[in-house]
Amino acid sequence: MSATSSHRAASSHRVTSYNPADPTDLVVEVPAAGAEGVTAAVARARAAQPGWLASGAAARSAALGKAADAIAGQAEELAELMLREVGKPLSEARGEVARAAAILRYYAQAPFAAGGAVHETAAGAGLLFTRRRPYGVAGLVTPWNFPLAIPVWKLAPALAVGNxxxxxxxxxxxALGLRLAELMDLPADVLTVVPGGAEEGGALVGAADIVSFTGSTAVGSAVVRGCAERGVPVQAEMGGVNAAIVLPGADIEQAAAHLAYAIAGYAGQKCTATSRVIAVGDAYQPLREALAKALPAVEGGPVINEAARDRLAGAVSSALADGAVAVTGGQVPDRAGWFIEPTLLESVPQGHPLLGEEFFGPLAVLLPAADLDEAVALANSTRHTLSASVHTTELDVAMAAADRLAAGMVRINAPSSGVDFHLPFGGSGAASYGPREQGQAALDFYTSSRTVSLLPAGTL
Known part of the structure; x- marks a missing residue:
């Protein structure tokens, strides 16, 4: 790891963040919280939690609505900071800020939702009911690629139900995490941001009452094990090796536009990005030609750091050395920052890591399939089945594919990289562990169900 790349990681003393388009531009430098600082933050949050819950539905709803207004009111500032800190193109950054505000407004209604159900007793007088109650302190470990949306879609439901x-x-x-907390302006210790890296993340997983993680498979697996040992609820989103199936008769130009964005939008740094394009039968050649035109036109920005750029370039070089062919891209441009061209490869040999691992960059492999059966088998050939897309004009074919794909999210005639924040989010296999995120599923995750039996005094 180079000196510049190492600066991007948290040490035991300082956390630094640099602009990936200009690695000499230091965005922020702050003290790392350290394990003791994280433990203290959790203790303060635990002390504040009963008061936050007792403040009532109206107060929690108003606080989340006010936070949404504050974020919307600073939309351009936040978008520009996102462009600078994590390299997200300004149009996508603006969209993410708007989504963060919308998520907060959505969950601002949740405190008023029914928190349980009333049931008849099996026999005699009395009352049976269930109540959903918060766990206490939610520990949230979030990635850099959606630096507002992912923290907000975790913290908003957690706070709404009283954690x-x-x-x-x-x-x-x-910098974005700290600014988010400032703008939300919640009561003391209701939301705390702890800057840091692995040390701080491990301390939070070891202290919180419920944990939500988004990141790599290796770290996510360790988070799951740590929570299992403590007996605390956990959800872990760990990325995907996502497929797009294009069938004969599909609108090839539209499919190519969708796929180009799904491959190279924000330099492919999305867990739902398309990394394998499966062309069925006669769709292969026209799709190949359309993607060769569409991909170079995507301005996705830099990848996050030098190590990521070098890993992608190395994967391309390795595949080419093994006989793969570059349909387009694959070069590292001669410019400042951590850029690599949007890349599409074909004839990648079986067993190459590009076919089964997440590389998190603007890089995809084009694969042929004889029919839908073979296409579905290829799409399901990885354990990281998070998202998939199917491109066809035939409804019955679309529904058949949706029923048979293992991915947790299937999008028809749309990029694999879209997410509807009010619906469950998650994959299967090694892509996800635990309950789904977003929507009602998130409210259920951040609460436990309790059954209460209320019988008349003196009942035997």
Whole structure:
């Protein structure tokens, strides 16, 4: 790791974040919280939680609505900071800020939702009912690629139902995490941001009452094990190796536009990005030609750091050396920052890591399939089945594919990289662990169900 790349990680003393388009531009430098600081933050959040819950539905709803207004009111500032800190193109950054505000407004209604159900007793007088109650302190470990949307879609439902939250953002998104907490302006210790890296993340997983993690498979697996040992609820989103299936008769130009964005939008740094394009039968050649034109036109920005750029370039070089062919891209441009061209490869040999691992960059492999059966088998050939897209004009074919794909999210005639924040989010296999995020599923995750039996005094 180079000196510049190492600066992006949190040390035991300082956290630094640099602009990936201009690695000499230091965005923020702050003290790392350290394990003791995280433990203290969790203790303060735990002390504040009963008061936050007791403040009532109206107060929690108003606080989340006010936070949404504050974020919307600073939309351009936040978008420009996102462009600078994590390299997200300004149009996508503006969209993410708007989504963060919308998520907060959505969950601002949740405190008023029914928190349980009333049931008849099996026999005799009395009352049976269930109540959903918060766990206490939610520990949230979030990545840099959606530095506002992912923290917000975790903390908003957690806070809405009465938990307090401690957020550990990725070091590369430290400035955005701190600014988010400032703008939300919640009561003391209801939301705390702890800057740091692995040390702080481990301490939070070891102290919180419920944990939500988004990041790599290796770290997510360790988070799951740590929570299982403590007996605390956990959800872990760990990325995907996502497929797009294009069938004969599909609108090839539209499919190519969708796929180009899904491959190279924000330099492919989305867990739902398309990394394998499966062309069925006669769709292969026209799709190949259309993607060769569409991909170079995507302005996705830089990848997050030098190590990521070098890993992608190395994967391309390795595949080419093994006989793969570059349909387009694959070069590292001669410019400042951590850029690599949007890349599409074909004839990648079986067993190459590009076919089964997440590389998190503007890089995809084009694969042929004889029919839908073979296409679905290829799409399901990885354990990281998070998202998939199917491109066809035939409804019955679309529904058949949706029923048979293992991915947790299937999008028809749309990019694989879209997410509807009010619906469940998650994959299967090694892509996800635990309950789904977003929508009602998130409210269920951040609460436990309790059954109460209320019988008349003196009942035997």
């Amino acid at each position: 307090t939250a401690v957020l550990k953002p990725a070091p590369e998104a430290t």
